[in-house]
Amino acid sequence: MFRFALSIGFAGLLAAQPRGTPVERQQARSVVYSTKGIVATSQHLASQAGASILARGGSAVDAAIAANAVLGLTEPMMNGIGGDLFVLYREAATGLIRGLNASGPTPRALTIAGLQRKGYKSMPAAGIHSATVPGCVRGWEAVHKRYGKLPWRDLFAPAIELAETGFPVHEWMAMVWDSAEMRQNPESLRAFYPNGQAPGAGQLFRNPALARAYRILASQGAKAFYQGEIAHSLLATAQKLGGFHAAEDLASYQPLWVEPIATTYRGWTLHELPPNGQGLAALSMLNMLETFTPAAHNSTLDLHRKIEAMKLAYADLFYVGDPKATKVPTAGLISKPYAAVRAKLIDPSRANCDVKKGEPPAASDTTYFSVVDKDGNVASWIQSVSSVWGSSVTVEGMGFVLHNRGAGFQFDAAHPNALAPGKRPFHTIIPAILSGPDVQIGFGIMGGPNQPLAHAQFVSNIIDHGMNIQAALEAPRFSKQRPSGCDLFLENRVGVETLTGLSALGHQLVITGPYSNANGHGNAVLRNTRTGINAGASDPRGDGSAIPEP
Secondary structure: OHHHHHHHHHHHHHHOOOOOOOOOOOOOOOOEEEOOOEEEEOEHHHHHHHHHHHHOOOOHHHHHHHHHHHHHHHOOOOOOOOOEEEEEEEOOOOOOEEEEEEOOOOOOOOOHHHHHHOOOOOOOOOOHHHOOOOOHHHHHHHHHHHHOOOOHHHHHHHHHHHHHHOEEOOHHHHHHOOOHHHHOOHHHHHHHOHHHOOOOOOOEEOOHHHHHHHHHHHHHOOHHHHOOHHHHHHHHHHHHOOOOOOHHHHHOOOOEEEOOEEEEEOOEEEEEOOOOEOHHHHHHHHHHHOOOOOOOOOOHHHHHHHHHHHHHHHHHHHHOOOOOOOOOOHHHHOOHHHHHHHHOOOOOOOOOOOOOOOOOOOOOOOEEEEEEOOOOOEEEEEEEOOOOOOOOOEOOOOOOEOOOHHHHOEOOOOOOOEOOOOOOOOEOOOOEEEEEOOEEEEEEEOOHHHHHHHHHHHHHHHHOOOOOHHHHHHOOOEEOOOOOOOEEEEEOOOOHHHHHHHHHOOOEEEEEOOOOHHHOOEEEEEEEOOOOOEEEEEOOOOEOEEEEOO
16 A cells, blocks of 8 residues: 555656656755754764654753764764863844853863973874863753753763663764774773774664763763763873873863854855854855855856865964964954955966965854754754864773864964963864844754865855755765865766866865765754744765654
């Protein structure tokens, strides 16, 4: 009966089309629509957990915390309670967009001189000295106190059950699970390599130690992470490895509510978080692109402009550091007049392989997922342990790794991102909210330095090329890890004519697969404020899905 009904429906669809007209579209997945809430994450178990919380009457924030806890289990090399958190939240009732910066500072005893005495000539890429204070759990607490509806303890139940009973590892996570650095750490090997082997796709994985940590958090609150049993384990781990972390570093930490920064783009408004993050690069890039008339999507001219604007915007990230420790010219960097000056440096006839930072006018100053609830509140949420497996240091008995966000610090004391005691490092993870006629879109695209340029491409896909949120996520993307040089990653779905044209302009192309994770993967939710309908989308470059509240 079911097959028959499907065949009749498909026949009816074809009959409704003019004869000879193919039924086609430019995207692989459909947008998910609902009159209720939607949770879009990079792992379907996390999306399910968040959707179940919405069904119980939870808010967008409640669902986000539950989903984040599951992601810390299912994607432990990407995110978890040992990392940092950034949030943009749009209140449906007021229309206000608020920002939370839950990135942690360095230990107060950590200095350039101290590391130099240990033989370091630059910041270590991994290990205990790369781990700053994890801000995630205090961030969860802060947003829950302001926007949560369900009891804190209830939000951890899905993750605890999965950690204890196990879950099948998904494809993308299985591909990036194995790590030589992790195998060198006995606690990491014990917690994440059952029988000494990385779990394969479809293999059941359990993490009873993380279930224990989540039970402690559920019953005792965030204080347990910063002053209680989890804090004691973290400090004991750091001490054993010769780290500089002290009890006061954890106990004194609090996240910051911050005012988002924004720019307009062809009548829409993109909201990002201010430094110490790199969100201003997305705003700067769009400001430059706005000075041009849009070219055909993924044509040589379209991509050349975006690539060159990206280089100029990223070169200016030199100025970004912790605004408490250095003066960041944020307003100047995202101003329209400054963008017009920078845009004039884009030569339509050749690629610039030696981009310099600009001189902005003086002015004051990676797991992503998104949730929209039935009331239209939007949580744009990104949380990370920085590099894959972060510091590769696993907290003893607790089943989670510490991040390595401190690896980005510089040993040059004059640099805006110089290592200093109690200072927050430059951050790559950025959530975003795009506001347009009758719509609010919470979105983000993971991938370290890739994120601002991916944000700008997503926004251009929607505004310049009329795509829906699923198509905008799926569309071919380019990626570049640094402003210097002309090297570039570009997916092979871009046409041969465009590839030939870009090469002729001097771009040095590395052609990747059709849905390459070198270009990151993201998620998006949309609220239509006129109709009350919600929409969700998830990038096929990841293992995730957008799941509506049941």
